[in-house]
Amino acid sequence: MSWRLLAALAALAGLAFLVKSTFADDDELQAVIAPEPIPRKIDLIAPVSAALPSDDFSIGEDGLTTGFVDLVLPDDRTMRIAPGTPGESTCLNYVDPNQCGVLADVLGDAVVWFALVPQAPRQTAELPPIVDLDEGYAVFENGWHIAYPAVIERECGDVDIPSFGDFLRRFGPDSVTVVDLNKQEVTAVRCGDEVAPDTVPPNSGTPDTGPATSVPDPAALPTTVLPP
Helix, strand or coil: CCHHHHHHHHHHHHHHHHHHHHHHHHHHHHHHCCCCCCCEECCEEEEECEEEECCCCEECCCCEEECCEEEEEHHHEEEEECCCCEEEECCCCCCCCCCEEEEEEEECCEEEEEEEEECECCCEEEECCEEEEECCEEEECCCEEEECCCCCEEECCCCCCCCHHHHHHHHHHHCEEEEECCCCEEEEEECCCCCCCCCCCCCCCCCCCCCCCCCCCHHHCCCCCECC
16 A cells, blocks of 8 residues: 555544544533523413313424414403414313413514413412512523512521522522412512522622512503404
8 A cells, every 4th residue: 555545544534533523522512501591571471261272283392383272361361372483381281271371472462472381279370490680570590581579478487588689599499489370470489498508699680688679560561362
């Protein structure tokens, strides 16, 4: 074999090793870096009396709806989720009444995005932890922004929690957030099992004296209402 042929083979082997190493690094990088949650400012929250889907209704792997579903809301209002609407659902029971709640980002009469969640007792929904408060909205770890009142109840048994900022530092990552589906706002947070030490530094931007920012009147929030 000539030296030129040997050099060409060595170059090809080196190129193949480089390509393999690059793709392996990319795969590891993709496994480590999780996608950032998409911020969603929730305009409408309501209990769902009944969900009336078309025969072909589903939410595909791409997060878009196929077919349509009519959601019956309080006062016999009806919200239609059109085909091709981005959405998600953790409420799997569409058959029985009063099983789901809906959270939606709306633009006029159009539903831009929606989520169906299981309905908890007293027409509430239990959601993931709050990570921050921002201009009248509670910011969730999944990117949702939901209005909160002047006082958020803290359900932690006999534990003394002087402020909401203290709650976030000590219980936030393992907590449960309660949203009132009729008031369209966060009403309470519930402590989890794990308690972080008091030495953890405060979350920047989160007031230690508890939330004091007023929120819009839920009655003035935009709604999506179609004839029943």
